[in-house]
Amino acid sequence: MAGGHQLTRADTTASPLNDLTLHHGSHRNLLTLVTEPPLGPGEVDAIIVPTARRAAHLKRAVELAAKLRCTLVTLNSKWSSAAATRRMFLQTGVDIAAVNMDDVSPALLPEIGTTSLLAGTPFARGTDTSRKRNLGLLIARMAGWKHVVFLDDDIDIPDHQHLTDAVRLLHRFDGVGLTVGGYPDNSVVCHAHRETGGFQDTFVGGGALAVNAASCESFFPDVYNEDWFFLLNDTRLRPIAKTTGLAVQKPYDPFANEQRARTEEFGDVLAEGVFWLLDQGKRVQDASVDYWRKFLAKRLGFINDVLLRVDDADMGAAERERMKSALRAARGRCTLVTPELCVQYLRAWRTDRGKWRRHLERHDRISTELGQPSIDDVLLLLGISQPSNLTSTVHSSRVSSNVSSGSHSR
Template sequence: MSNGTKHVASHAALLRDVSAVAPSPTNSGLDAIVVPASRPNLQRLIGLSAMLSVPLVVLCSRQAKAERVAERVEATFGARALVVDVPHDYQLLRHHHLTSDKPFFVASAERVSDLSMKRNIGLVLARLRGWSKILFVDDDIHQLSPRDVLRLSGSLDRNPVAAMASRYFPDNSVVCHARRLAGLGQDVFVSGAVLGVNTQHPAVSFFPDVYNEDWFFFAQHAAARSLPKIGEARQDEYDPFADPERAAREEFGDLLAEGLYALFSDTPGWELKDQLKVATSTHHWRLFIEDRYVMISETLRQLSAVQYRTEIALSSAQKSLRRAKLQLDQINPELCVDFIQRWRVDHESWQEVMPRRGTVLSEREALNELDLTTWISCGYGNSPRSAGSGMPSSASFSRSSDRPKAPAGV
């Protein structure tokens, strides 16, 4: 065995594929569909939520504006939604994750994204509201089957998480897209793009602010080869090679996630604590960084031999790979070990931050606890709307620090 120091084209062995399992007629339904939105057109997901009679929670920033989204919800028969504007400088519960420290920001080519924060908001909001099941869906997902959503919801009766894969258009990093373009083997793993979470699980993890944040969120389940895959969805197509800086911003997170999951793939039967012991050794990351450098170089060579592709497409892919290599040159094994160690510390501190299970606040109380002051609660035919006032909440809730800590390494 290589002990996970080589790039793995497919991590399918870490999944438990239950795509063919029929939905249970007795499963409890979803409490909400949570959309971390940055794009303006959310009609597909508004329509899906109305069809399923499941309310939306839309967390808006960038091009997604709460007022515009609310107007669409109110114009869609059967739709209900809580639409929230998330400020660009928002800090969730005034809590700082160590994995957000500056060295990792620099290693990620100063990547700026609020996706992880929005997903973490969704987790905390669910606990505050007393919800059991939420479904995260990215704003570029479509052709999501109601049958698959029901199957996913049923799976959450038995599992802490369940997810779907986006194979068309493939949900991959820039480097992995280039491998596919070069004719090299490259699979697609499940992701946070369609991810169900049982938020009453005693040790719900968090999404770190790094590329592949979803892989870190469900890492413990992938390591145990117990992560349910519930069918496939489709993602809007885009050009992964349009901006070489995209590859640079992804490189650190892609290196970390691929290095961790290669270790999981190569160590069946190991306990997570033993896998993490390897993942916090500089030896592991030195070998994996060397292999990744070779893998990217091989992909560049293979691209040169590709036929039936335009010169522009090949040139863009090659530029992106070269930029990824330059970023990889700035990452050392010690930094990778530091991130993994801080990730585990962050996981433990997150258990202290999460509201205690059994908390049940009203919508307004929960948003005031979150210090999210610009929001609209709306629905088809509902008048008047409810809206955020920005007033501090008089409600109080118990945090998870009131209960025993989760075991280390969980």
């Protein structure tokens, strides 16, 4: 026992098809696994949800915010809107700061070099998930929140106490993730690896992640596996823990559209390549052109190996063809990735980290001059207005909401 909770290095389970010369099916040994709930105070200041689904999908997040008596920040786009979110949950009494991303000025966040590097190439991502999460970090920082939880709108936390347990660990870890149950959160290629008999684990991710916003200087780059890069410092993985608290991922079909595999491949190559080095005790800076040349050959060998296994897998003919089509799409995209691009991307990413730190420092000075601004004040400072009659004071006063809430502490 240490500090009221048990810490262990996570184990990696082997499999006959877990060929470590081509693919690392787990990076758990980089994490600290917390097997018992920690003791001491723990208060979630806010839950931040990047959402593109209709407001009804936020019901569980609203219930969590009510039970934890914290602010809920929703960052809305596509089929999700701030107005619909406010209307649907107005009577809950939960303090909801709903933001339409279309109303957010591009100048509010710094220009990211990694995004510019990929613009106009087949590797440009074309989603706004990273932008939403970065805005959430900025809002949390200016509001003076320490303990925030990033939560995806397709993830459910059955027991709100598991989030309290997670933030109690933030005094010694930079990030704390829950154990993701339900449908595994992996790339298309890694899903195919698992479904054809390979050992494939899941890592800590931004879908259910507690962070200390007051001290966090990382950002989410606009690339698949952006949360893995968020967890890094300039050299290696920051102190990150994983608890046995449960987060349930809703099921989806990773092979429904082969474009998903194409879109993911560059980020999957980068993240798996960097974490392969970390597994060996090396640094991010050790990812040289020569290293990437060898790793890209391994990646293609890995995809080809999975493709060969598909024909022998226990699945229907239609599912088999969809899986093979997705794997071929990933392989085709992988052949376009060059060692030089990987090196350029990581160099730009390190520059972006410094740019993001300076951006946070400038906004820290603004919020310091104002004392401790409320969430409404922060949004107004950022040029994001909120109707005054549609917000409450749950965050500042920690009063009970109208939604049934449970105990706030053990």
